[in-house]
Amino acid sequence: DTGVSQNPRHKITKRGQNVTFRCDPISEHNRLYWYRQTLGQGPEFLTYFQNEAQLEKSRLLSDRFSAERPKGSFSTLEIQRTEQGDSAMYLCASSFGDLSSYEQYFGPGTRLTVT
């Protein structure tokens, strides 16, 4: 399967712990996005990479959040000192090209539950 993959699919953690999620985009895609989806809402943009450069971060991304994309391949999203409000589905998407018309391909998401 050559789609976007995310690991783990589910993560349960205690408040205050650190968690890290991984996203493997479609191999030839140079753009990678992270979104967060809470219950009953549409996904909200968190951050964006073009190749290895992180070019935009949302106000939603507090200092406890950090994302990387070493060598422009896979990406990781780390949340430090998790809070109950961080409980959500974290979605990764990738796309190719420099036009807004190029669709994004989404992974299945990582569901985070903070207890």
Add this chain to the structure above:
Amino acid sequence: AQSVTQLDSHVSVSEGTPVLLRCNYSSSYSPSLFWYVQHPNKGLQLLLKYTSAATLVKGINGFEAEFKKSETSFHLTKPSAHMSDAAEYFCVVSVTSGTYKYIFGTGTRLKVLA
């Protein structure tokens, strides 16, 4: 700034009857618009996209949408609903420069009754 508004949070139809999911957009520029479907425990799947070509866009599984600039609408339709169409549907606008990030609507949950 771009935005989308999905006018119905829930829609129920009987199997075999038409589906209409409504979306209005706001954009200062000619927008790129998308409809995605999300089945439970599955990733978001692209149904169709509008990118300033034909205003009537055909997608997968019999869905289509019409871009109406005068009404700033991009409603999703299907002539005959199937049980497998039950899912969450998202209308999306892509920002027109820089990141080309997506702005999602709040979603419409489609229920199909037997």
